[in-house]
Amino acid sequence: MALKGNLRDFSTTQLLNLINLARKTGTLTIQHSGESAHMSFREGKLIYAYMGDNDNNHLAKILQHSGKLSAEQAQIIQAHAEGKSDKQLGHLLITAGRVTQNDIIQSVRQNVLDIVYRLFTWVEGVFRFEANKLPSPGHITIPIDLESVIMEGSRRLKEWEVLQEELPDLDVSLQFTERPDARLRNINLTVEEWRVVSFVNPRNTIRQIAKANNLSEFEIRRIVYGMLQAGLVEFVDKPKPAPVAEAADQGRRPKRQAVEQPPDVKRSVVERLIDRIKSI
Amino acid sequence: MQAVKMVITGPFSAGKTEFIGAVSEIDVVSTERKISSAAEQIKETTTVAMDFGRITVGDDLVLYLFGTPGQRRFDFMWDILSQGMLGFVVMVDSTKPETFREAKRILETFESYASTPYVVAANKQDMEDAWEPEDLRIILRLRQEVKILPCVATDKESVKNVLLELLYSILEQLDQNSQ
């Protein structure tokens, strides 16, 4: 199985959306002007990430970065921790009273998020997803829901073109997907986003929601795009007119206003087509 | 003589010509040609670039397969092509993520033309870089009842399977409408 391409054609947001909805397990690698980012997922949750070389991702460095260790402390610890996994080192530091378990979890989590959020600014880069490849057991992994990551990522989106292409039509309506309550609980929404959420209803078009909330086209597109990619809402299908039987071989006709109805074809005709194709 | 038709659509190079050619009893009549010179370019604008295949079922029944033109400036023909069609196939080159957005656009356009059944063919599944059909389902935001089928257009059996699945969907819709 392959999941390869370029961010130009398939954005980080879309990739995360796919991994989330398909509940994928594996590691995504993205290369962008000499840098490479690695992110691992288990059943659709982000569990681990690092940039470049995994050495830079040493627990001591991460704790230094989050201010839990001084540069000097980090250096000494890293030198002494030679051959130890992050998990083992974490245990040692906790037992020695240097940091708390919560310090470690928060620092590692923030490190992962910092990496992923940086990716949202990459508009170009080769990516590759390797199914079932996971970090070795010594690494500290923390499951993070992708919905909230996607929402935050879309807040950082600056390209109008992407939004325009993903959401060309503002005269459509939205509805919540299944179990929106469970999803909403996992996402930290801004006040503006909550206001949009409160207007989600098959009777309101996106344009109407924007108007009611005094949001520009760019702002409403960004919010709705995030909510769509996070799987919170979906488009309401435009209602189709009731079927009317009509002949297949009708001649010229004026430009159609409504949706074309299927031709009035007999069941026996379709059955004959099936038999014929089977015999090819 | 009753003539019924199906439309094979999808982005450029998705495999429409290959697909029609695999099952058509006549050579695929394609007037599409490479634009290599200014003179040819002029010729091109006066030609209708469209694939066309035929499967005769009996003295009284024939199935035509129409491939939609590859170039955007022929988009106006989609509407005409879709009139009276029994169903349509949306072909996607599973190895080219840069075409997925275009495939979605084509799919939505055809969906708005006609409420006839359709299936999506995740083509070129014989290639190493092919994305999985179920991933394409998510990317193209297909409803659960829309079939997405693995396809290798160079393989006749695979093409037959896609057409059969489309015909089964057509039967199902007939049964629903007659209830």
Ligand SMILES: Nc1nc2c(ncn2[C@@H]2O[C@H](COP(=O)(O)OP(=O)(O)O)[C@@H](O)[C@H]2O)c(=O)[nH]1
């Ligand atoms: N490997 C492989 N190549 C294919 C397949 N289908 C089509 N092709 C090739 O892809 C190219 C584009 O196919 P074509 O039918 O011309 O695409 P169209 O523009 O949609 O009509 C041609 O070189 C085909 O031979 C397939 O299933 N597998």
Ligand SMILES: [Mg+2]
């Ligand atoms: Mg062709």
